[in-house]
Amino acid sequence: MQYAFMGIEELLARWGHGAQALALLSAAQELSVFLRQERDAAAVAAYARLTPDRAADLLTALVAHDLAEEVDDGRFRLTPAVAAALADDAPGDLPARIAQARLLARQTEAAVRTGVVEQSPADALTVARANAFRPGDGARAVVTKIFEAVPEVADAMATGRMLDVGSGVGGFVLTAATMLPDLRATTLEVVPEVAAVARERAATLGVTDRVDIRVQDARDFDEPDAYDIAFWAQPFFPLPAREATLAMIHRSLHAGGLLLLQQLDFPPDGRAGLAAFTLRRMVARAQGLPFARPMAELVAEAAGAGFALIRELDEDFGRMALLHR
Numbered sequence: 618m619q620y621a622f623m624g625i626e627e628l629l630a631r632w633g634h635g636a637q638a639l640a641l642l643s644a645a646q647e648l649s650v651f652l653r654q655e656r657d658a659a660a661v662a663a664y665a666r667l668t669p670d671r672a673a674d675l676l677t678a679l680v681a682h683d684l685a686e687e688v689d690d691g692r693f694r695l696t697p698a699v700a701a702a703l704a705d706d707a708p709g710d711l712p713a714r715i716a717q718a719r720l721l722a723r724q725t726e727a728a729v730r731t732g733v734v735e736q737s738p739a740d741a742l743t744v745a746r747a748n749a750f751r752p753g754d755g756a757r758a759v760v761t762k763i764f765e766a767v768p769e770v771a772d773a774m775a776t777g778r779m780l781d782v783g784s785g786v787g788g789f790v791l792t793a794a795t796m797l798p799d800l801r802a803t804t805l806e807v808v809p810e811v812a813a814v815a816r817e818r819a820a821t822l823g824v825t826d827r828v829d830i831r832v833q834d835a836r837d838f839d840e841p842d843a844y845d846i847a848f849w850a851q852p853f854f855p856l857p858a859r860e861a862t863l864a865m866i867h868r869s870l871h872a873g874g875l876l877l878l879q880q881l882d883f884p885p886d887g888r889a890g891l892a893a894f895t896l897r898r899m900v901a902r903a904q905g906l907p908f909a910r911p912m913a914e915l916v917a918e919a920a921g922a923g924f925a926l927i928r929e930l931d932e933d934f935g936r937m938a939l940l941h942r
């Protein structure tokens with residue numbers, strides 16, 4: 618056991634500090650945007666509406682956590698890593714990742730107390746944002762890598778029709794729509810509040826005429842033989858919905874149509890990471906999700922619905938399988 622060599626006091630101090638650091642990160646988000654530029658302590662105090670002493674405490678804490686740095690005497694700015702993660706063209710949504718980390722803590726408590734984790738629409742939106750690309754240059758660079766690794770997918774999306782199953786806020790499909798001028802897609806998202814954000818993003822990007830964002834349970838979608846490629850956000854589909862979802866994808870594709878799916882979570886290699894893994898798995902299972910289902914099992918699951926494997930991919934952007942009807 619990786620923690621066995623520590624006393625309980627040391628463990629409590631570590632975990633307590635982790636919770637405090639997360640609270641710091643969460644509460645200092647607005648200030649982080651302000652600190653993209655160098656600011657002196659007085660400006661930070663005025664911006665954060667803190668007395669000079671409390672602003673000094675806050676800046677000292679941010680520096681101690683490598684979130685900010687003192688550039689010259691009395692002037693502060695974000696460290697390069699944090700600035701990059703908050704940049705307008707960063708591929709991920711750091712504030713949403715922070716919100717998801719806090720959500721996981723609350724959900725862990727529910728999982729332990731009741732064995733069931735209910736997800737409100739606001740929680741679903743947090744998860745969808747945290748797991749989506751933000752359309753921009755950073756996201757386009759990652760999608761370019763995906764297209765290079767699976768050129769069949771790029772070809773099918775460039776000229777054919779795509780079905781995005783469990784589309785969340787549309788990170789992948791909307792980024793792709795900004796790269797492929799002829800892409801035509803239908804997206805299926807069951808939570809209206811989440812689909813509404815995808816619609817706003819599609820409008821901002823000017824792609825609403827090509828991306829049809831539907832609010833519905835994927836299992837009920839009925840447009841047979843109409844699509845060339847489907848992307849299934851399988852990690853977010855609970856066990857009771859999976860068979861009917863795969864059957865829907867199968868009937869929606871033309872013969873030979875492609876299915877792309879991804880494995881998001883993996884068991885840790887050794888002891889390191891095991892503790893965190895057990896908690897995330899407990900929360901996911903309390904939502905009925907098949908946490909870290911291995912690729913071989915995902916392929917077998919899809920085969921049960923009539924799909925055949927083309928190939929598996931293990932790239933720096935993730936582990937995926939490409940199948941066909």
Ligand SMILES: C[S@@+](CC[C@H](N)C(=O)[O-])C[C@H]1O[C@@H](n2cnc3c(N)ncnc32)[C@H](O)[C@@H]1O
Pocket residue numbers: 741744745746748749750782783784785786787788789790805806807808811833834835836850853854855858862
């Ligand atoms: C987190 S998103 C995945 C990310 C997304 N593919 C992207 O590119 O940004 C997965 C979504 O699947 C949705 N979902 C889960 N079960 C569903 C179902 N039966 N029908 C439609 N959507 C579903 C969830 O509400 C969630 O928002």
